[in-house]
Amino acid sequence: MPVPTAHVHHYDVTLTLDAERAHLTGHARLAVTGGGDGLSLGFANLRVDSLRVNNQRVAYDQRSDAIRITTGRSTRDTLMVDLWYVGAPHMGLNQETYAGERLVYTDGWPDEVRGWLPGTHHPARPATLDLTLVTPSDLEVIASGVAVSQTRDAEERQTRWRLDAPVPTYAFGFAAGPFTTLSDTAQVAAGPLPVSLHLLTDPEPAAEALHRVPEAVAFFEELLGPYPFASLAVVQLTHPYAGMEFAAMPTVQAGLFDAPGTLWTHTPESVAVHELAHQWVGNALSMADWRDLWLVEGMATYLTAWFYAHVAGEAVALEHLRALHDGPSDHQAAAPLYPENPVVPAAHLDRELYNRGALVLHQLREEMGTAAFVALWQQLIEDARTTLLSTERLEEAVASGADVDAGTFFATYVYGRTYPAVPDRLAPPEVLETAAWHTADGPRYRRTMSPPAR
Template sequence: MRRWIAIWQGVGLLGLVACSTPPQDFYRPPPGVNVQHYAVSLTLEPETRRLEAQVMLEVRHQRNVAELPLCFTAALTIDSARVGDRPVQPVRRGERLVMPLSGSTRSQLTLWYHGIPEVGLYAGQHAGQTVVFTDSWPYRGCGWLPAVHHPSDPATLDLTLTVPVGYKAIGSGRLVRRDTLSGHVRYQWWLDASAPTYSFAFAVGDFVQTDTTLGDTLKVSYVLLSSDRDRVYRLWRTPEALRWFSQWLGPYPYRSYAVVQVPIDYAGMENASAPFLRADLFELGDIEGVQVHELVHQWFGNHVTIANWRDLWLSEGTATYLTTLFYEATVGVEVARQQWVEMARLTPEAFRLHGALVPSRVVDPEAHLTWVPYRKGACVLHLLRLKLGDAAFRQAWQTIYQRFAGKPLSTEGFRAVLEELSHQDLGAVFAYWVYSDRLPTLHVRWEAETRRLRWWITGDAGTLADVPFLLAIRQEGQVQYAYAQEQQALLAEASRPEVHPVGILMHITEE
């Protein structure tokens, strides 16, 4: 889910054309409506991307709710539709397909449709191999699947995909069936823990699959294109990361996990139980870091969803910061400190794009997909960790995961859990670091004659007074650390040092 190709610690930012301009609420479901399950059956012609499809939605709703708007582009043709056993005629309202609901509190909606998607289903090439794949974030899924494409309404999935013999497929969920038919192969996957519709995915190509098992039951698969099959060793720490996050956060929510190599234009996409990694990432960047970032999303972003696009930092900031915690625990604190320094490094371009972590208005998710929800979100989590302490910080994440599994999480709900467990009032911290666009200034003064470095901080509104964060001081290729509260350090050399906050965003001014 990324806007342009700018990889940092497993974070890619994105570039495919979205659906036409969405309505102001970005497909938020009506109050009192919850789509609980999608059963999707697709027949795909990979060479043309033509689909023959059926989707069944199981919906719970209040008795007085009469209709459900689904996001579905007009490029595909609706053949027929039913509510229960009753034929109905959906109504088109722009990108919306409005289906009536039954007069009770449960409705089963079924649609049959066909055509070639304009968005959401793509064909790309890598090393002479063609892959057909979905990319549904944030609402490009409207191009191939009529659904409630909003993160606040996660659901389970039964996905069946039929392709010609000779093609191999991978999809969201645990593979429960594979049948060879007359000239075709039919795959069926079950995703029996909920996820947002933008994380429903499949890919078809010349894949080579390597399987292993974590523990007794969790199947872990590496699904690579045949040209890169020998590079599977680059992902060897995947089971270790799965095990670590399962211990640190809570049980992994799904019943299988697959890493899928796909020619997408960005580093990774956290599709439920089957994240996609950019096909040429083996040459371009930190494929392991990207993989760990997308793995974190299985807990936060997928199974714990965000309540609104304004809360995007709870998905992307969490994945960014918890990735560094994995490296802190498994490689060492020095590696993590280097990551935290880079996380808080601000360029002139970053300053230009800086804004509130949670905007005050409804946002377009693609316009909001800057470095802010990723790196600023991660820096705010680092600040909260230092303020609460490691034990309370970890307890908070485990509590949030227990309470919000399968449900949407808002920034307000996140703050409430932190305050409940820490017995601290975090209002000032959230007002400054989350809801405003302010940043403090780190003033640095270097006295070469005495080799003394002095510093002080202004403009933080008192929010950093009790936060024991570090400064990284680099001089002559060597790095030493000092707590910001110390306000000075005596250095070994006379050359001017570089000073960088460790995980805390701020302007830096040399006096």
């Protein structure tokens, strides 16, 4: 999946959802640079009824997976591209019944978002989003970003969402369904952060299972820097995977709330914390290439273990990390974490990237020291608006700033196939020992919205 030539920096999208038919009527206004005369946008099967570039009708050619636009412009121009489209997506939008109610929600990863949104769908093309959703009024709605307005009549609900930190488009998402919403705030560096839960299962035990999420936000802020978005919504969905890191709306599979999981086989909390960690690493700090996926998944996995070192102690976190160590007895993995050649993301996504990735990052922290490791990641995240996350960049940063032989380390564990050792310690980070933990007092979640009409 090559990096698109063009870059859509901002998507202003209005979607009207017919939930019965999982059918969309859409208008997307895209701010595009670098497209030039032969602008190509990833877009699946929806029918484009009208298309304009800078308010002018232009020629275009819609194929099964992309739309090619003759813009009449040079690659230096910033273009405003408007597309009006309609149809039932055959990817990126799921429609189900949950407890007799309609539930509609998106898939984004790796580029399934092209099923409902034309654009440049690659992590090296992060973007901001304004999303207006027109949905049946009986369904609760949640989407990536902060809710900026909501109107509702007997038939329809119109909600507007804004995401003003750029993220990869796979992190754009929304859901409409029979959610019960519980709301609270977490104390973060910028002040009170609205935190909400959007639940399909019995709200009380689900809220209890997720009650440390605000504490996880505060913990990752201390470790990585400010939470990147203006709100946080944790959403239960029925997707077949454990969770998804939609921007500002991480999801957790509803079925996990009934299963007796362990930290390393997924509890609702460990999944929510993993997807929360992605808000910093993966979303705000997006990958340059799909081969850098080991960094995104390895770091989210490692940060989850680190959170458990904070809330449950070193022994629990170490047990968690050791459980990730399912390496072969000869300590030689089948493939490097960072392959030599370009990868197809769906084929590349493997538990090895999570588990071995986390262990390699732990090994790097051991060799660098905690303070240097934390400072390095804080710097990568602080620079996210101008520089993507890449293995090469991490190696350069380690080489220039740390007392570690970066060339040997990366050749051994990242470009090579050597499994890191089983971790024997996970001391609390000394840079954090004096930090004041911002934990909310009293009940974590209050019910502030009544359940939807049944």
